[in-house]
Amino acid sequence: MNGKEQWEVGVVAKALEKHPERRAAFETSSGIPVERLYTPEDVVGSYEERLGYPGQYPFTRGIQPTMYRGRFWTMRQYAGFATAEESNKRYQYLLEQGQTGLSIAFDLPTQIGYDSDDPMAHGEVGKVGVAIDSLADMEILFQGIPLDKVSSSMTINAPAAVLLAFYIAAAEKQGVPASALKGTIQNDILKEYAARGTYIFPPAPSMRLITNTFAFCAQNVPKWNTISISGYHIREAGSTAAQEIAFTLADGIAYVEAALEAGMDVDDFAGRLSFFFNAHNNLLEEVAKYRAARRLWAKIMKERFHAKKDRSMMLRFHTQTGGSTLTAQQPDNNIVRVAIQTLAAVLGGTQSLHTNSRDEALALPTEDSVRIALRTQQIVAYESGVADTIDPLAGSYYVEHMTDQLQAAAEAYIAKIDEMGGAVKAVEQGYIQREIAESSYQYQRQVEAGQQIVVGVNKFTIEEPPVKGLMHIDSSVAANQIKKLQAMKAGRDNVLVSQRLEALRTAAQGTENLMPYILDCARVYCTEGEICGELRKVFGEYHPMEVL
Amino acid sequence: MSEKKIRVLIAKPGLDGHDRGAKVVARALRDAGFEVIYTGLRQTPEQIVAAAIAEDVDAVGLSLLSGAHNYLFPRVIELLREQGADDILVFGGGVIPEEDIPGLKKAGVAEIFTPGTPTSETVKFLRERCGDKQ
Numbered sequence: 001m002n003g004k005e006q007w008e009v010g011v012v013a014k015a016l017e018k019h020p021e022r023r024a025a026f027e028t029s030s031g032i033p034v035e036r037l038y039t040p041e042d043v044v045g046s047y048e049e050r051l052g053y054p055g056q057y058p059f060t061r062g063i064q065p066t067m068y069r070g071r072f073w074t075m076r077q078y079a080g081f082a083t084a085e086e087s088n089k090r091y092q093y094l095l096e097q098g099q100t101g102l103s104i105a106f107d108l109p110t111q112i113g114y115d116s117d118d119p120m121a122h123g124e125v126g127k128v129g130v131a132i133d134s135l136a137d138m139e140i141l142f143q144g145i146p147l148d149k150v151s152s153s154m155t156i157n158a159p160a161a162v163l164l165a166f167y168i169a170a171a172e173k174q175g176v177p178a179s180a181l182k183g184t185i186q187n188d189i190l191k192e193y194a195a196r197g198t199y200i201f202p203p204a205p206s207m208r209l210i211t212n213t214f215a216f217c218a219q220n221v222p223k224w225n226t227i228s229i230s231g232y233h234i235r236e237a238g239s240t241a242a243q244e245i246a247f248t249l250a251d252g253i254a255y256v257e258a259a260l261e262a263g264m265d266v267d268d269f270a271g272r273l274s275f276f277f278n279a280h281n282n283l284l285e286e287v288a289k290y291r292a293a294r295r296l297w298a299k300i301m302k303e304r305f306h307a308k309k310d311r312s313m314m315l316r317f318h319t320q321t322g323g324s325t326l327t328a329q330q331p332d333n334n335i336v337r338v339a340i341q342t343l344a345a346v347l348g349g350t351q352s353l354h355t356n357s358r359d360e361a362l363a364l365p366t367e368d369s370v371r372i373a374l375r376t377q378q379i380v381a382y383e384s385g386v387a388d389t390i391d392p393l394a395g396s397y398y399v400e401h402m403t404d405q406l407q408a409a410a411e412a413y414i415a416k417i418d419e420m421g422g423a424v425k426a427v428e429q430g431y432i433q434r435e436i437a438e439s440s441y442q443y444q445r446q447v448e449a450g451q452q453i454v455v456g457v458n459k460f461t462i463e464e465p466p467v468k469g470l471m472h473i474d475s476s477v478a479a480n481q482i483k484k485l486q487a488m489k490a491g492r493d494n495v496l497v498s499q500r501l502e503a504l505r506t507a508a509q510g511t512e513n514l515m516p517y518i519l520d521c522a523r524v525y526c527t528e529g530e531i532c533g534e535l536r537k538v539f540g541e542y543h544p545m546e547v548l
Numbered sequence: 549m550s551e552k553k554i555r556v557l558i559a560k561p562g563l564d565g566h567d568r569g570a571k572v573v574a575r576a577l578r579d580a581g582f583e584v585i586y587t588g589l590r591q592t593p594e595q596i597v598a599a600a601i602a603e604d605v606d607a608v609g610l611s612l613l614s615g616a617h618n619y620l621f622p623r624v625i626e627l628l629r630e631q632g633a634d635d636i637l638v639f640g641g642g643v644i645p646e647e648d649i650p651g652l653k654k655a656g657v658a659e660i661f662t663p664g665t666p667t668s669e670t671v672k673f674l675r676e677r678c679g680d681k682q
Contacts, residue, residue, distance in 0.1 A: 197565015
């Protein structure tokens with residue numbers, strides 16, 4: 001009997017007789033059992049192979065040699081609402097408050113390729129983000145913000161190529177060449193089919209648009225992150241932490257394969273792939289999640305795709321705290337949740353972070369709430385000390401064990417998806433959607449059965465008055481936006497617009513890279529709806545299989 | 549037990565892609581013995597009303613997190629009325645500020661379930677409001 005076993009039968013058994021534990025069994029969100037105690041015996045394999053050193057394969061401990069001792073993560077609050085004018089003001093405010101990068105939220109019509117005056121846009125203009133119809137709006141959005149200095153992350157997927165073209169054209173107007181631009185387009189269509197819902201085109205032409213942006217940016221916008229492969233929304237839709245890693249990396253594999261099929265060399269584009277993860281409340285499982293994801297991606301890039309450059313194997317990621325963990329009840333409690341999630345992201349080695357605001361289960365955040373969320377990051381950065389040494393939880397028997405367990409669980413899922421023919425097939429067959437829906441439903445049942453406590457929701461509840469002073473988007477926003485759009489259309493060279501749209505449609509029917517055509521359309525103020533409309537004519541639209 | 553089951557259409561109006569809540573409610577209702585039809589994403593009010601009538605449902609549940617509820621929910625009710633189908637009960641859920649609820653109820657939405665509502669509450673509500681027809 002080893003020391004731990006002696007302890008179990010001796011000391012522990014006696015203690016349990018007097019005081020049983022809170023639960024018969026403990027487990028993480030991924031259903032991984034959590035033991036009473038971890039010891040050195042739970043950490044297997046050699047240090048050099050499993051962990052190594054920051055900035056070196058397999059990058060378990062981080063992707064940069066000095067991590068936050070050199071520079072903190074980028075503090076990047078996702079923001080955007082109403083019109084370009086109003087969002088521009090919010091961005092100026094955030095930059096004044098010490099934010100170090102921008103993150104653009106577009107409204108749903110923009111995300112789905114409809115202009116603000118399209119009947120499908122009715123009721124949605126400017127609601128969940130800013131309405132951008134053309135280059136004209138993009139110029140206003142970044143007025144007074146030097147695009148060679150600030151990096152911008154844009155949450156845009158199906159029409160990512162179009163919004164990137166607007167951004168490049170807006171920079172040209174500022175006198176900034178494309179080669180100087182820094183930022184990210186989300187450009188991750190597979191998780192839209194699986195979890196987020198802002199798809200337009202079917203998978204094949206969507207994958208073409210994505211690989212077109214990879215190739216175009218490799219040549220022309222070398223500092224641009226061409227995709228942000230996102231587990232965030234998969235987790236929001238209800239997945240576990242293990243599923244978040246697995247489905248995200250499976251999507252990543254599909255994008256790499258698509259680019260290879262398009263004739264690119266892996267080391268020419270893989271270094272510009274970036275990732276986006278969630279941060280939930282189970283602090284140590286989350287830290288293990290980021291470490292496991294980093295190690296697994298490095299292994300995939302090296303062993304499956306034979307990448308040569310270190311940079312091609314590095315999983316660089318943005319984190320956002322978990323929207324679905326926020327409660328409408330006692331909303332100030334959310335500040336504490338966000339602080340825990342911030343710690344998870346930082347202890348997990350994130351490259352950038354958005355912290356949610358306390359009122360987001362109720363409405364878009366107010367300026368006060370956004371400031372507290374940003375301050376939360378700044379307190380963790382400047383006061384907590386956790387950023388002063390690299391990967392400080394490494395070597396914790398529990399964290400290392402959990403990192404191994406999560407990696408193994410993710411690898412099992414990826415093997416299953418490989419068998420199905422890859423992530424595109426798995427989405428088309430509804431497999432990923434079903435897995436997520438099942439996890440989400442199980443979680444809800446646990447909450448309703450009181451097995452999972454949500455403070456303020458199913459325990460420690462109080463009667464409280466409705467929250468006052470929420471952010472409200474007025475319906476006049478839509479009317480103004482439509483007026484602006486119509487004036488812009490009347491003032492542009494409409495002959496040139498028709499020619500460029502025609503050229504785009506012809507190119508879409510062939511096999512050329514579409515980015516130069518889209519950029520030519522953007523420069524002469526073709527609208528997003530017109531550009532996507534031409535592509536809809538050629539590509540058709542995606543019709544999902546509904547999975548309950 | 550030959551009594552007719554309560555039939556419910558769970559619908560996602562507008563462009564919002566957040567369907568976690570809609571799917572959870574749909575499954576919970578199904579587990580509670582209701583007959584449930586789920587429309588999927590991106591349905592216009594016209595499509596929702598046509599589906600509600602074609603499926604002969606007792607209730608329509610609208611789920612929306614995009615902030616477009618003040619337009620889309622009343623529009624569904626208006627179209628049901630135009631089609632003479634205003635006996636169909638309409639309820640809603642999602643990220644809906646407290647201050648918008650009185651207006652939605654005035655427009656004819658029977659109940660709004662906000663984040664954190666247990667699905668058992670929705671089940672109970674529908675049994676009370678639709679159960680008496682059987």
